[in-house]
Amino acid sequence: MVQTASLMLDLGTPAPDFSLPDADGKIWHLADLAAQKPLLVIFLCNHCPYVIHIRAKLAEVTRQFMARGVAVVGINANDADRYPLDSPEKMKEEILLAGYAFPYLYDESQAVAQTYRAACTPDFFLFDRHHRLVYRGQFDGSRPKNTEPVTGKDLVAALEAVLIDAPQIADQSPSLGCNIKWKEGNEPDYSWPGH
Numbered sequence: 261m262v263q264t265a266s267l268m269l270d271l272g273t274p275a276p277d278f279s280l281p282d283a284d285g286k287i288w289h290l291a292d293l294a295a296q297k298p299l300l301v302i303f304l305c306n307h308c309p310y311v312i313h314i315r316a317k318l319a320e321v322t323r324q325f326m327a328r329g330v331a332v333v334g335i336n337a338n339d340a341d342r343y344p345l346d347s348p349e350k351m352k353e354e355i356l357l358a359g360y361a362f363p364y365l366y367d368e369s370q371a372v373a374q375t376y377r378a379a380c381t382p383d384f385f386l387f388d389r390h391h392r393l394v395y396r397g398q399f400d401g402s403r404p405k406n407t408e409p410v411t412g413k414d415l416v417a418a419l420e421a422v423l424i425d426a427p428q429i430a431d432q433s434p435s436l437g438c439n440i441k442w443k444e445g446n447e448p449d450y451s452w453p454g455h
Contacts, residue, residue, distance in 0.1 A: 264380040264439035275391040276375040280365035283351040294331040298422045301385040303378040304355040307345040310437035317358040322413045332362035337373035338441040374448045380437035399430035
């Protein structure tokens, strides 16, 4: 497992649109989820130890905030040919196992992950009700091999702030996780001015 950090996309970036299927083949668009609502986009997968480490708490936190008006979507962009545990069929199992209440979509082409400049699983992107990026950082400081409890405190604080249009903390810690499993020849070039 290669520990990879979030690339910390620029705050204020508009939410990129997407059109992706869930594990049952239903197509979801950004507009289906987030008309004038805050939006949390999570890049995750089924087999990553970092995701497995937080998934029960992630399911709990996202359910709570969905009930309070936050739109949430999970996106799996891993190459399922090389990592069959991340296939759409396995995603169906993961939804039940983890207790996810949000749509869990499959980015087979990996184009959406590239548009969001996603780098790791989990990678969190929180947009305000105008769909401008206000938080991109960690769930909390817990990792599979440290002793910090899984609380979701960093993401929860960001979600609480976005619901009342309060300023976000400026010092946001990047998420850490496994690198997205890019298809051969599909590895993105994430170098761009200022980064």
